[in-house]
């Protein structure tokens with residue numbers, strides 16, 4: 062296929078997104094609008110100067126600015142608007158299912174109530190389901206740079222909203238905050254019936270992926286780039302078909318990889334790993350889901366069959382039930398004959 066045919070092929074494929082931080086979809090234009098209506102000022106005087114600051118050498122440099130941006134979110138309507146803007150965006154990209162993270166501690170630590178945050182996000186997700194036909198799951202993520210007691214407190218705050226929250230995750234500064242720090246919190250979350258995921262092996266070593274699997278008992282690994290360093294781990298991930306939620310543009314912008322030409326996706330597909338493509342924090346990393354697929358396709362010369370496999374994997378790795386998964390997968394197999 063020609064390059065533009067491949068781009069069109071990517072655009073029309075139905076896709077699921079499995080690794081997306083809703084606070085990371087906060088576009089500068091909306092950030093300024095919400096700051097203004099909340100009578101808050103940002104440390105930057107314009108959208109252009111804010112965007113100029115989006116140059117990161119590592120995860121921490123990004124997180125520092127990401128937490129500052131989130132500070133203008135105060136009211137339920139703010140969280141609704143943030144989530145609604147993301148849903149409208151992905152609707153145009155044929156994303157039909159999304160599993161989003163939210164970081165309650167980023168907001169509760171500033172005095173915004175858990176209820177305010179989740180009400181806004183959940184109402185927008187329900188509206189997206191009814192008006193745009195986008196199905197969803199919601200994942201509450203613990204900030205791993207904070208201590209265990211703060212995570213336990215957050216879990217307690219989540220219990221009245223248990224029916225709205227499908228799983229828990231672990232994000233923020235990875236190095237020095239291994240999964241083992243949250244073993245007891247994850248055990249309690251599992252006892253309450255939450256599904257479990259964790260960021261591991263983005264900047265941290267393969268060892269953290271082992272810990273996420275064996276100590277936290279996660280069913281999916283967020284990022285997991287470093288798994289490729291460890292042949293035994295690759296064998297385990299392939300054998301158990303544990304999904305990895307890769308985020309190519311995020312990895313490039315945070316210097317997890319220096320060049321997408323060296324991205325391990327083709328190698329991982331060859332090793333039968335269940336990899337998926339995701340956008341992580343699209344407002345900060347220069348692209349939503351389609352842009353991630355396109356960048357990877359251009360750099361790795363992916364074939365239409367490999368692209369389709371990635372989209373199929375996004376449903377396989379999702380928390381949709383088997384009937385829903387099979388519906389999407391068989392629809393893709395029937396409607397889209399591929400020619401390489």
Ligand code: HPA
Nearest residue numbers: 082232233234260341342
């Ligand atoms: N890694 C860790 N924490 C995060 C990320 C990420 O990619 N995005 C938002 N919080």
Ligand code: ZN
Nearest residue numbers: 082232260341
């Ligand atoms: Zn992430």
